[in-house]
Amino acid sequence: MYNKILRTMASKGLLQTEELYKYILESSVFPREPEPLKELRDVTANHPRKLMATALDAGQIITMLLQLVNAKKTIEIGVFTGYSLLLTALSIPEDGKITAIDIDRDAYEIGLPIIKKAGVEHKINFVESEALPVLDQLLTDHENEGSYDYAFVDADKVNYWNYHERLLKLLKVGGIVVYDNTLWGGSVAKNENETPEFYRPGRHLTIEFNKQIAADSRVQISLAPFGDGITICKRIISRAFSLSSSGDGGLGASGGYSILLWSLDNRKGAMSP
Numbered sequence: 498m499y500n501k502i503l504r505t506m507a508s509k510g511l512l513q514t515e516e517l518y519k520y521i522l523e524s525s526v527f528p529r530e531p532e533p534l535k536e537l538r539d540v541t542a543n544h545p546r547k548l549m550a551t552a553l554d555a556g557q558i559i560t561m562l563l564q565l566v567n568a569k570k571t572i573e574i575g576v577f578t579g580y581s582l583l584l585t586a587l588s589i590p591e592d593g594k595i596t597a598i599d600i601d602r603d604a605y606e607i608g609l610p611i612i613k614k615a616g617v618e619h620k621i622n623f624v625e626s627e628a629l630p631v632l633d634q635l636l637t638d639h640e641n642e643g644s645y646d647y648a649f650v651d652a653d654k655v656n657y658w659n660y661h662e663r664l665l666k667l668l669k670v671g672g673i674v675v676y677d678n679t680l681w682g683g684s685v686a687k688n689e690n691e692t693p694e695f696y697r698p699g700r701h702l703t704i705e706f707n708k709q710i711a712a713d714s715r716v717q718i719s720l721a722p723f724g725d726g727i728t729i730c731k732r733i734i735s736r737a738f739s740l741s742s743s744g745d746g747g748l749g750a751s752g753g754y755s756i757l758l759w760s761l762d763n764r765k766g767a768m769s770p
């Protein structure tokens with residue numbers, strides 16, 4: 498079942514027609530895909546979960562975002578064999594750095610020879626660990642607060658909001674974090690009983706995360722149907738902490754407090770242009 502779902506996603510993405518997704522890939526993605534990324538896909542081809550790799554059309558827009566924000570100090574959560582990691586390493590400057598976190602070193606070592614051959618290994622600090630403690634460790638050094646240009650999150654969906662709270666402290670105002678799989682195979686727009694059993698936990702987690710992100714006034718957002726859905730978030734205000742458990746857009750008990758703080762943010766000109 499799992500591989501059937503992944504094969505479906507790989508064959509038609511979210512566009513629900515294989516022909517259209519094939520057109521996008523063949524007309525504008527494959528012709529521009531850097532050779533090292535093609536090679537990394539080839540060495541990943543025999544992995545049983547090869548279809549977990551970041552989708553090529555998502556990779557293409559992510560590459561553009563990295564270059565638009567001139568990303569230099571970055572984080573990746575969820576490396577697998579390194580497709581998104583390699584495209585990040587190819588997109589940042591020679592002295593750019595990526596803290597790349599994954600619990601699975603074996604998968605990373607499948608892509609590592611290609612990363613080395615591409616001459617970008619020096620930009621990568623691979624950390625074999627659960628991601629949360631690594632983010633908490635980074636936050637113990639106040640130099641890291643507000644210093645990251647970009648983060649990419651493509652791992653355990655149950656922790657996306659936990660990652661978000663920490664990444665908003667690590668990202669600079671104007672910095673960007675991209676979350677992968679935020680349309681979860683299109684299941685977020687379907688009833689639970691229309692969703693295959695395997696997909697249901699991810700569907701629920703993703704719907705909740707999307708609600709929280711949409712309510713979070715600390716970020717400007719765009720939920721875009723590239724690959725399996727990516728949510729692009731730009732940190733726009735200096736206040737890094739959330740005002741309520743459901744993000745700070747809600748007008749619950751802290752509603753008045755939210756408005757007060759928001760107006761203070763505004764008055765101080767903390768809103769980025």
Ligand SMILES: C[S@@+](CC[C@H](N)C(=O)[O-])C[C@H]1O[C@@H](n2cnc3c(N)ncnc32)[C@H](O)[C@@H]1O
Binds near residue numbers: 575
């Ligand atoms: C969808 S794959 C990442 C795909 C990758 N971005 C690429 O382009 O190939 C998800 C990865 O998240 C890792 N992962 C899952 N839970 C994690 C956690 N709590 N901390 C760190 N990594 C985790 C898995 O080991 C897996 O390699």
Ligand SMILES: O=c1cc(-c2ccc(O)c(O)c2)oc2c(O)c(O)ccc12
Binds near residue numbers: 548549651653678
């Ligand atoms: O079915 C998938 C499952 C996962 C996934 C989620 C949490 C984890 O802890 C993990 O290790 C993998 O991620 C995917 C993905 O990122 C894709 O682009 C396409 C499909 C999937």
